[in-house]
Amino acid sequence: MKGETGKIWTLHLAVIAALFAAQFLLPQYHATNLARIMVLAVYAMGYNIAFGYTGLLSLGHALFFAAGMYAMGLPIWQLEWLPVPALILGLVAGGVMAGAVGLLALRTAGVSFMIVTLMFAQAGYLTLLYLNTWTGGDEGFVVERAYRMIGGVDLAADTPRYLAALGLFSAGMLGCLWLVRSPFGRVMVAMRENEERSRMLGFNPFRVKLIALVISGLYAGVAGAAYGLLFGYVGATFATIQYSILPMLYVLMGGAGTVLGPFLGALAMFYLIDIASGFTDAWLFVVGAALVALILFAPKGILGTLRERGLKWLP
Amino acid sequence: MAALMEARGLHRHFGGLRAVDGVDFRLEQGEIHALIGPNGAGKTTFVSLLSGRLPVQSGSITLAGEDITRLPAHARVKKGVAYTFQITSVYPRLSVFDNVALAAQSAGARDLAPAVAAALARVNLTGLDREMAGNLSYGHQRLLEVAMGLALQPRVLILDEPTQGLAAGEIEGFKALVRSLVPQTTVLLIEHNMDVVMDLATRITVLNFGQVLATGTPAEIRANPAVQEAYLGGHDD
Numbered sequence A: 001m002k003g004e005t006g007k008i009w010t011l012h013l014a015v016i017a018a019l020f021a022a023q024f025l026l027p028q029y030h031a032t033n034l035a036r037i038m039v040l041a042v043y044a045m046g047y048n049i050a051f052g053y054t055g056l057l058s059l060g061h062a063l064f065f066a067a068g069m070y071a072m073g074l075p076i077w078q079l080e081w082l083p084v085p086a087l088i089l090g091l092v093a094g095g096v097m098a099g100a101v102g103l104l105a106l107r108t109a110g111v112s113f114m115i116v117t118l119m120f121a122q123a124g125y126l127t128l129l130y131l132n133t134w135t136g137g138d139e140g141f142v143v144e145r146a147y148r149m150i151g152g153v154d155l156a157a158d159t160p161r162y163l164a165a166l167g168l169f170s171a172g173m174l175g176c177l178w179l180v181r182s183p184f185g186r187v188m189v190a191m192r193e194n195e196e197r198s199r200m201l202g203f204n205p206f207r208v209k210l211i212a213l214v215i216s217g218l219y220a221g222v223a224g225a226a227y228g229l230l231f232g233y234v235g236a237t238f239a240t241i242q243y244s245i246l247p248m249l250y251v252l253m254g255g256a257g258t259v260l261g262p263f264l265g266a267l268a269m270f271y272l273i274d275i276a277s278g279f280t281d282a283w284l285f286v287v288g289a290a291l292v293a294l295i296l297f298a299p300k301g302i303l304g305t306l307r308e309r310g311l312k313w314l315p
Numbered sequence B: 001m002a003a004l005m006e007a008r009g010l011h012r013h014f015g016g017l018r019a020v021d022g023v024d025f026r027l028e029q030g031e032i033h034a035l036i037g038p039n040g041a042g043k044t045t046f047v048s049l050l051s052g053r054l055p056v057q058s059g060s061i062t063l064a065g066e067d068i069t070r071l072p073a074h075a076r077v078k079k080g081v082a083y084t085f086q087i088t089s090v091y092p093r094l095s096v097f098d099n100v101a102l103a104a105q106s107a108g109a110r111d112l113a114p115a116v117a118a119a120l121a122r123v124n125l126t127g128l129d130r131e132m133a134g135n136l137s138y139g140h141q142r143l144l145e146v147a148m149g150l151a152l153q154p155r156v157l158i159l160d161e162p163t164q165g166l167a168a169g170e171i172e173g174f175k176a177l178v179r180s181l182v183p184q185t186t187v188l189l190i191e192h193n194m195d196v197v198m199d200l201a202t203r204i205t206v207l208n209f210g211q212v213l214a215t216g217t218p219a220e221i222r223a224n225p226a227v228q229e230a231y232l233g234g235h236d237d
Ligand SMILES: Nc1ncnc2c1ncn2[C@@H]1O[C@H](COP(=O)(O)OP(=O)(O)OP(=O)(O)O)[C@@H](O)[C@H]1O
Pocket: B014, B017, B019, B037, B038, B039, B040, B041, B042, B043, B044, B045, B046, B086
């Protein structure tokens, strides 16, 4: 066990080091892509905490992502807040929204849970459109460059933006690693594997799932806030069903219930879409084909398959 | 003796089927109480009511004088009522260690490794902690199930046919284990193996068609004509 802990930390710290080095090695176009991918990976890590580890198949995570994004963007846009408190508000908004949705949706399970979360997210999206004088509606709004400065550092500039994305990603990944190796992480997995058995070990399923969903919402919220801040745009597209599906695809591709899977999945999917849309307008078809292939040949995703084939120690 | 757990007038019907039909029951502190009866007599249903897996339709349950009739199952576990499943219900895709650790952490163990090792040692599964639970033999999965019950450090341990699938040698070890639990832990044992029952039990309750047919010491139960008629098949050996 001791040896494994060493291996696990070495691997994850090496990934962070590699991503740090990548900014010097990659052309700027790809470095900016990678910054985006890292923020989206934080979102997917949050999704993975709910879905991959706790077994909560939500179709409403865009609501938490958008809650974070708008809770960051609106105070800046309307009230001239500074970015740091705005980011913190975004983080909190994701968690609060997930808690509120969870209190109601977690009374259901399985398909009903999917439908209820989807409905909440649609309601959130329509609310954004309906309140368009406040939210900018469909068009959204730009977060002005002047409001994207933290302590004299311009987050709109390439290097600070990359480093900010990497910082968030590292914190998210290490936090997730710690969580899933903690006693509570073990209980999350137990809920996923067999809720009835877990109840008979003294764990309250509702409470465990609610906590997991709130943590998941905090990840989604801070990712949404960071995405808006780093890339300077807040819009209602981020609240659409597409943004609920994306993290699910990332997680499925990278490996549900693995710490690095969401990042690998986001990376692979991002470039799959990027390359495919260079060749054809039917890039959605390519994505669909990739997913079918994945489900047929590696239903556990990239890392899930590796874990099965010998890397048993992968968290 | 004080009743640690007491049930009064418990009912649980499934449609027209009276699985548990007006059961009064006392579990004394520190005893090994066997619950026997033919297949379908309602034994599992009855202990499911005690553990909270199933809600009662009428009647009441107390634990050390406190009414727990409406308490959800997970809260009863926290109060010290542990149930080991008749149909083995370990987490097959988790390691043996994780299976037992879940129980130990639920009981509030600070240091999980020694708590897990202790529970595994008591059921003779030492050294298997890294195995996937699903890869264990059926008998070992039964023992793992028991280890999870032990790691909960319960006041009442309900064992639902724990010796099913155990080899003869393992049954001897199991009997010694159950004896070593009392009187700190009170054991309610559902068991079809009459040798085990007669050897271990301080008292026996016989269920038949959801009702209590008789309660008494092993000798009393053996001598009871109604029990022989319904269950022991008339021959006493
Ligand atoms: N969830 C359920 N729905 C409908 N009927 C049930 C249910 N659970 C149990 N029963 C029925 O209730 C009766 C009692 O079942 P129970 O499992 O309590 O018996 P048992 O004494 O534990 O039997 P065994 O010795 O075979 O384990 C049986 O006729 C069974 O078919």
